[in-house]
């Protein structure tokens with residue numbers, strides 16, 4: 261098999277790899293010098309951007325329009341590492357970039373940005389069309405990089421038996437979530453082989469499964485609770501409190517609220533700590549206000565617990581609520597049960613004993629250690645010419661468009677540094 265030689269290989273054609281290719285194309289097109297570096301993007305799937313296609317429930321929440329101060333709160337574990345990348349290519353740069361290429365956008369609740377068409381595929385198509393039009397980056401699909409080693413050139417062994425040598429490599433292989441999209445964590449092995457530390461990885465933005473969930477799950481599947489509050493309790497202490505909407509799914513508790521607490525919950529469970537979630541279904545009312553309300557409802561003559569619950573909870577929640585609180589509600593006299601109601605409505609506790617894994621989580625917590633990567637360029641501090649971008653790094657965001665912006669910003673910063681390197685060497 262032949263050995264190809266390139267100036268840069270981008271490994272992975274997901275959000276980060278495609279954005280890096282697009283930014284390199286754009287920066288090179290601004291160059292008056294006639295140097296023309298050879299850049300190859302290698303994507304193992306049949307088409308690039310498979311994961312982008314399933315983001316935002318098929319609508320792709322491609323960024324969040326918040327400014328840094330508010331944005332950074334949603335970046336973990338080290339927003340400071342990300343600051344430079346964000347300022348170099350912020351969410352408004354992402355929006356300008358896509359709009360300039362003809363993709364109309366819309367900003368929704370919580371500053372979430374979507375394509376106006378509500379089609380995630382349009383985001384991938386916009387990127388790929390632009391890269392192809394510029395002709396600065398060659399895209400090769402259905403071949404994966406099996407290993408990377410360093411020497412005078414980086415040497416990449418490909419799944420078809422061929423070898424590519426390259427002066428620079430950008431690892432943009434993503435994390436471990438939804439492996440069916442091609443993100444199987446290969447980049448961690450490449451990083452380790454090249455001397456990098458990879459921190460422990462955990463599924464994040466995932467469903468948390470209550471103990472004995474099977475007992476009442478059937479009654480809860482598909483139920484969405486709006487404007488409730490959820491507290492994460494770790495070893496008896498409140499670790500996080502959130503307000504919003506949550507969903508009960510086959511896997512357990514998720515939706516915006518469940519996802520928001522899942523990062524800390526999964527970490528705590530992995531450390532063997534005791535984790536529970538306490539749901540307040542009436543956060544706008546205090547216990548005494550609820551008691552008053554229940555008194556008013558029962559003054560109509562019906563003091564039955566089920567009747568009272570029908571006035572206070574969504575219909576689908578009533579039976580599971582009775583099942584969860586059967587000791588306090590069904591195994592007591594009606595008057596005692598009514599007495600208990602305000603407290604229970606504000607404190608439904610789910611002891612969590614597991615969570616949904618990489619097969620269906622949104623993002624990977626952990627990755628290539630940030631201390632070994634320059635926040636100014638995304639270049640390895642250990643190996644010259646080696647760059648990282650996107651989820652392969654130990655950087656993850658909350659739901660709301662933060663993860664794609666992390667991919668876009670880190671990719672754009674790496675692209676700038678790579679083009680500067682091309683110029684220096686030309």
Ligand SMILES: Cc1cc2nc3c(=O)[nH]c(=O)nc-3n(C[C@H](O)[C@H](O)[C@H](O)COP(=O)(O)OP(=O)(O)OC[C@H]3O[C@@H](n4cnc5c(N)ncnc54)[C@H](O)[C@@H]3O)c2cc1C
Nearest residue numbers: 272274275276304315316321405434442650651661663664
């Ligand atoms: C269901 C779901 C919904 C999501 N929704 C949103 C959302 O709405 N907004 C948001 O901000 N984030 C969302 N995310 C998270 C977001 O999609 C990721 O954080 C982001 O795609 C990471 O980009 P990346 O380029 O680093 O990795 P990826 O997008 O995972 O891309 C990595 C690419 O590298 C390729 N690859 C891997 N190994 C190799 C190899 N050895 N050789 C060649 N190619 C390789 C893969 O095939 C893949 O195409 C969602 C994630 C999921 C799973």
